[in-house]
Amino acid sequence: MLEAKERAAFRKQLLGWFRQFQRDLPWRRTKDPYRIWLSEIMLQQTRVAAVIPYYARFVQRFPDVHALAAAPQEEVLRLWSGLGYYSRARNLQKAAQQIVAKHGGQFPTRLEDTLALPGIGNYTAAAILSIAFGEKHAVLDGNVARVLARLGAIRGDFREPQRWQGLQKNADELLEAKSTGDWNQAMMELGATLCTPRSPQCLLCPVAPFCEGRKLGIAESLPELRKKRATVEVTLAAAVFLDAKKQTLLLPPPRRTKDKTSADHVPTLLSNMWHFPTLSVTGKADGNLFAFLQKLVPGVQSRKWQLVPAGKVRHAVTYRAVTLLPFIIRVRNLPDISGASHVPLADISSLPVSNLTRKAARAALAAAVSAPAER
Numbered sequence: 001m002l003e004a005k006e007r008a009a010f011r012k013q014l015l016g017w018f019r020q021f022q023r024d025l026p027w028r029r030t031k032d033p034y035r036i037w038l039s040e041i042m043l044q045q046t047r048v049a050a051v052i053p054y055y056a057r058f059v060q061r062f063p064d065v066h067a068l069a070a071a072p073q074e075e076v077l078r079l080w081s082g083l084g085y086y087s088r089a090r091n092l093q094k095a096a097q098q099i100v101a102k103h104g105g106q107f108p109t110r111l112e113d114t115l116a117l118p119g120i121g122n123y124t125a126a127a128i129l130s131i132a133f134g135e136k137h138a139v140l141d142g143n144v145a146r147v148l149a150r151l152g153a154i155r156g157d158f159r160e161p162q163r164w165q166g167l168q169k170n171a172d173e174l175l176e177a178k179s180t181g182d183w184n185q186a187m188m189e190l191g192a193t194l195c196t197p198r199s200p201q202c203l204l205c206p207v208a209p210f211c212e213g214r215k216l217g218i219a220e221s222l223p224e225l226r227k228k229r230a231t232v233e234v235t236l237a238a239a240v241f242l243d244a245k246k247q248t249l250l251l252p253p254p255r256r257t258k259d260k261t262s263a264d265h266v267p268t269l270l271s272n273m274w275h276f277p278t279l280s281v282t283g284k285a286d287g288n289l290f291a292f293l294q295k296l297v298p299g300v301q302s303r304k305w306q307l308v309p310a311g312k313v314r315h316a317v318t319y320r321a322v323t324l325l326p327f328i329i330r331v332r333n334l335p336d337i338s339g340a341s342h343v344p345l346a347d348i349s350s351l352p353v354s355n356l357t358r359k360a361a362r363a364a365l366a367a368a369v370s371a372p373a374e375r
């Protein structure tokens with residue numbers, strides 16, 4: 001992409017800018033691979049500002065890989081609750097257990113060993129190994145790819161495998177071998193703060209003189225957008241039981257089915273966490289939900305439950321647009337369902353729950369005031 005002479009000047013410019021203007025982030029004050037790893041996992045699909053308080057709470061409760069490996073999974077998920085994409089937390093803990101069992105609690109320094117850990121792909125491995133140990137691996141994620149595509153005026157969908165490999169080659173060539181950690185962070189910082197997706201701030205950019213995209217006036221239109229997967233609408237109905245003490249009932253995380261052909265997407269939409277009795281519905285939501293509860297609660301046929309609509313909750317999970325319809329069911333005693341937990345409706349986060357379940361609880365709380373009393 002750049003000649004050897006230009007590469008040296010480019011590196012000097014970018015590193016100088018990074019060292020002067022980088023954001024002061026908690027995970028940049030450490031070389032501890034555990035904390036760097038944790039921050040990289042939390043930052044996947046999540047904004048820096050949202051991650052900071054979660055990161056602080058997490059390292060306070062689990063200060064090292066041993067503490068994380070030994071913790072109950074429920075507690076790990078509870079501290080992750082609200083960040084979304086919960087498979088990240090599950091994999092993080094599985095990887096911590098492998099680090100303790102196979103590597104004596106020391107984060108591996110070899111790329112192959114790091115890539116063998118659950119939840120760690122090429123980008124995350126390169127980031128941890130370069131920042132914590134100065135290993136010579138160049139990072140490439142969507143942010144860095146965008147910067148490289150603009151610098152080289154590379155057109156087309158950069159997720160296309162051949163193009164992605166080409167960008168990785170460019171990233172490897174540019175890598176500053178003496179400061180790989182700072183270098184990788186500088187590339188990420190440029191993508192996160194100046195070379196942003198919508199309006200790159202080329203006037204402030206330290207490497208603007210090297211940028212072909214800017215020279216050609218096409219920086220803003222790069223990278224070229226790939227076709228988005230069509231949105232699929234999904235409607236769910238959830239039963240929010242409420243007793244006189246304002247307690248509600250949550251079901252435990254659904255067991256994963258071994259049936260790979262199963263089209264049941266409800267557990268995924270609920271992030272496989274604690275949840276209200278919920279099902280996917282078409283047609284009459286309250287009728288569907290009552291039929292579902294009949295199977296779930298023995299003897300429900302004889303009870304006179306009234307399902308009171310509690311508004312609508314909207315939520316997006318990747319390409320699915322979810323509409324969840326909570327129904328309040330006031331009862332004298334919460335039904336007896338094996339494995340269920342009873343918690344205050346106003347405090348369901350004492351268990352690990354997804355954002356969707358939290359939204360449903362808020363809607364039900366708001367509507368509960370006007371819901372009729374139990375019959």
Ligand code: SF4
Nearest residue numbers: 195202205208211219
């Ligand atoms: Fe991005 Fe503009 Fe800098 Fe090029 S000059 S790298 S487009 S911010």
